[in-house]
Amino acid sequence: MKKDIILAGVGGQGILSIASVIGIAAVNLGLNLKQAEVHGMSQRGGDVQSHLRLSDKIIYSDLIPYGKADMIISVEPMESLRYLPYLSPDGWIITNDKPFVNISNYPPPENVSNELSARKNSISIDADKIAKEAGSLKSANMVILGASSPFLDIDYGKLEEAIRFIFGRKGDDVVNVNLKAMKAGREIAEKR
Amino acid sequence: MQKLVLLGDEAIAQAAIDAGISGIYAYPGTPSTEITEYVQHSKEAKEKGIRSSWSANEKTAMEAALGMSYAGKRSMVCMKHVGLNVAADPFVNSAITGANGGMIVVAADDPSMHSSQNEQDSRFFGKFAMIPILEPANQQEAYDMVHYGYEISEKYKIPVMLRITTRLAHSRAGVSRKVQRPQNELALPKNLTQFVLLPAIARRQYKDLLKNQENFEMESETSGFNHYFDGKNKKLGIIASGLGYNYLMENFGAAGCPYPVLKISQYPIPVKMINMICNECDEILMLEEGAPIIEELLKGILNNNLKIKGRLDGTVPRDGELNPNIAAVALGLTDTRGNDVPSLVVPRPPSLCAGCPHIDSYLDLKAVLAEYTPGRVFADIGCYTLGALPPYSTVNSTVDMGASITMAKGASEAGLTPAVAVIGDSTFTHSGITGLLDCVNDRSHVTIFILDNATTGMTGGQNSAALGKIEDICKGVGVEENHIHVLNPMKRYHEENMKIIQQELAYEGVSVIIPRRECIQTIGKKNKDKKAEVKK
Numbered sequence: 001m002k003k004d005i006i007l008a009g010v011g012g013q014g015i016l017s018i019a020s021v022i023g024i025a026a027v028n029l030g031l032n033l034k035q036a037e038v039h040g041m042s043q044r045g046g047d048v049q050s051h052l053r054l055s056d057k058i059i060y061s062d063l064i065p066y067g068k069a070d071m072i073i074s075v076e077p078m079e080s081l082r083y084l085p086y087l088s089p090d091g092w093i094i095t096n097d098k099p100f101v102n103i104s105n106y107p108p109p110e111n112v113s114n115e116l117s118a119r120k121n122s123i124s125i126d127a128d129k130i131a132k133e134a135g136s137l138k139s140a141n142m143v144i145l146g147a148s149s150p151f152l153d154i155d156y157g158k159l160e161e162a163i164r165f166i167f168g169r170k171g172d173d174v175v176n177v178n179l180k181a182m183k184a185g186r187e188i189a190e191k192r
Numbered sequence: 193m194q195k196l197v198l199l200g201d202e203a204i205a206q207a208a209i210d211a212g213i214s215g216i217y218a219y220p221g222t223p224s225t226e227i228t229e230y231v232q233h234s235k236e237a238k239e240k241g242i243r244s245s246w247s248a249n250e251k252t253a254m255e256a257a258l259g260m261s262y263a264g265k266r267s268m269v270c271m272k273h274v275g276l277n278v279a280a281d282p283f284v285n286s287a288i289t290g291a292n293g294g295m296i297v298v299a300a301d302d303p304s305m306h307s308s309q310n311e312q313d314s315r316f317f318g319k320f321a322m323i324p325i326l327e328p329a330n331q332q333e334a335y336d337m338v339h340y341g342y343e344i345s346e347k348y349k350i351p352v353m354l355r356i357t358t359r360l361a362h363s364r365a366g367v368s369r370k371v372q373r374p375q376n377e378l379a380l381p382k383n384l385t386q387f388v389l390l391p392a393i394a395r396r397q398y399k400d401l402l403k404n405q406e407n408f409e410m411e412s413e414t415s416g417f418n419h420y421f422d423g424k425n426k427k428l429g430i431i432a433s434g435l436g437y438n439y440l441m442e443n444f445g446a447a448g449c450p451y452p453v454l455k456i457s458q459y460p461i462p463v464k465m466i467n468m469i470c471n472e473c474d475e476i477l478m479l480e481e482g483a484p485i486i487e488e489l490l491k492g493i494l495n496n497n498l499k500i501k502g503r504l505d506g507t508v509p510r511d512g513e514l515n516p517n518i519a520a521v522a523l524g525l526t527d528t529r530g531n532d533v534p535s536l537v538v539p540r541p542p543s544l545c546a547g548c549p550h551i552d553s554y555l556d557l558k559a560v561l562a563e564y565t566p567g568r569v570f571a572d573i574g575c576y577t578l579g580a581l582p583p584y585s586t587v588n589s590t591v592d593m594g595a596s597i598t599m600a601k602g603a604s605e606a607g608l609t610p611a612v613a614v615i616g617d618s619t620f621t622h623s624g625i626t627g628l629l630d631c632v633n634d635r636s637h638v639t640i641f642i643l644d645n646a647t648t649g650m651t652g653g654q655n656s657a658a659l660g661k662i663e664d665i666c667k668g669v670g671v672e673e674n675h676i677h678v679l680n681p682m683k684r685y686h687e688e689n690m691k692i693i694q695q696e697l698a699y700e701g702v703s704v705i706i707p708r709r710e711c712i713q714t715i716g717k718k719n720k721d722k723k724a725e726v727k728k
Binding site: 010011023024027032033034035036037038039040044045046047051057059060061062063064065066067068069078079081082084085086087088089091102103105106107111112115 | 195197199222223225226306307359360362363364365366435437438439441442443445446515516517520527528529530531532533534536537538539540541542543544545575578650651652
């Protein structure tokens with residue numbers, strides 16, 4: 001088993017929480033893991049990415065080689081396209097389609113979504129809306145994780161376990177909102 | 193024991209706790225910050241009484257760590273690469289005093305400048321000081337090397353450098369812990385003049401350091417961290433240091449590398465191993481994460497006939513960090529790069545957060561400076577460096593910690609008046625106070641903004657040594673009380689603030705203006721923590 005995943009977004013959007021959930025589930029399954037993060041200056045509203053690598057064999061590089069990523073999981077549509085050089089020819093893009101506009105020259109959103117739908121394997125969903133329905137806009141990242149879950153080769157129950165472990169400290173309400181958000185995201189991806 | 197999933201930084205911290213340190217000293221700096229933070233948040237460290245609060249700067253941190261070593265206990269000092277410049281004086285001299293209790297200096301380099309103003313390679317400094325350097329290739333090795341580092345530090349009575357880079361510091365992987373060692377008892381050096389670097393003593397100690405080089409080299413040959421992997425195809429031999437080894441092996445996976453490989457993770461350079469691979473192979477490829485240090489040594493001036501490929505002949509880019517694809521191309525393998533980034537994707541540079549007090553400070557300053565010719569604002573290292581970008585476009589220099597005040601001073605003395613310095617609260621106590629003293633002593637015509645957001649913001653909101661002390665420090669250094677102003681950087685005080693700034697820019701002496709409002713990130717975090725407490 002090998003999964004190389006690029007997680008993408010804007011500083012503060014919670015991509016590291018997605019990485020933690022997948023990471024904990026993977027480690028509990030006895031897989032090897034490497035996860036490179038971006039700390040420091042870019043976290044201030046800049047583009048951020050994390051390389052998450054899972055394998056049952058030894059993982060050498062902390063960085064995914066270009067053209068080898070199995071998936072790009074993104075919480076922002078334009079950001080999902082920034083990492084195309086990493087995506088393998090058969091790889092999938094799973095992204096939120098809600099733009100995060102904190103720059104004056106953000107491209108017209110319809111051009112971004114056209115660019116995405118022109119890709120071979122891509123799923124765009126309105127994670128913000130689904131997250132709101134699930135109870136909290138903040139859990140949009142978990143909606144995206146849910147939508148990615150059918151492609152992860154990780155038992156869904158293990159992901160739920162990881163959410164309980166990570167958010168347990170914050171109380172049952174937070175755990176349940178995140179579980180609900182992930183479920184809603186998964187259902188949408190399965191329907192497509 | 194179950195594996196922990198740790199950042200490289202955290203693996204180093206956990207190892208330091210397990211290896212029996214009594215204290216860790218540091219000033220925050222990406223990518224080294226998380227080492228000290230891990231110790232600060234560790235319950236175990238608290239139970240063991242390990243001291244861990246932030247130092248004012250890297251020099252004070254290094255000296256305190258050396259003091260702890262003098263007293264016989266194990267210490268660690270951590271900094272980013274440019275922090276080692278600040279600490280260079282005690283660092284280089286600590287090689288001559290030597291250590292008593294084990295001492296490890298962690299230098300975290302940032303090739304490709306993800307969050308730094310340069311990409312210098314700290315191995316140069318380690319070699320300069322002539323101390324052993326350890327350069328882990330992965331998180332487990334980082335953990336193991338801390339244990340080994342304290343062993344040789346105490347065996348040879350020498351500080352040891354642990355050199356890491358961003359990708360290791362900020363990447364997570366599973367790490368197994370080793371046996372925990374107790375802390376050392378207080379025990380002064382046998383020779384109480386060991387740390388007295390009077391010329392007569394220093395000359396003797398320096399000779400000891402020179403003599404010790406053969407021991408350090410023997411360690412490099414035998415510790416196991418440097419390893420020669422034989423390969424069938426001798427047309428090429430590869431010398432890979434630190435993370436370079438990972439990027440090399442990524443290209444071969446389970447099949448293994450067909451060429452002989454020398455993995456280097458410990459210095460001084462293992463000369464015998466280098467000779468072996470150079471004698472065995474027709475050509476050498478160098479993969480070094482950082483500067484071409486080993487490569488330059490191998491090439492020398494009198495180039496022998498062996499072909500050495502690497503950063504110097506363009507086989508590998510001369511600057512920036514390595515990655516698996518750079519290694520692939522250097523090996524003559526296909527570049528697997530996928531589709532190009534579509535042209536509609538635009539850069540998204542970092543920016544000041546919505547609600548950041550620096551925004552208002554820059555808008556106040558910019559409005560007043562509109563009356564003057566441009567090019568007179570000297571800034572410093574911190575979030576407020578982003579004032580160089582639109583819509584503020586106010587900043588004309590950012591060089592090193594504290595340089596705002598002293599560069600403004602020099603420019604003002606060259607005739608550029610008024611000259612403005614912009615420095616953060618934590619940067620001010622790191623390296624700004626002595627520059628302010630120079631200004632006061634020369635009565636320089638400078639207006640110094642100390643942006644007080646009550647934290648060390650850029651690195652994630654660590655405690656600021658300046659908290660509650662800035663006015664007293666300025667007064668103590670000799671700034672006239674009526675030229676020290678505290679402003680509230682808020683839209684509604686814009687006009688009021690502008691008037692004060694106008695008046696102080698016109699004053700032909702030293703003025704200090706302190707816009708004071710807490711960092712929006714640390715306020716947010718405090719509120720979140722409070723909410724979580726209430727819910728419990």
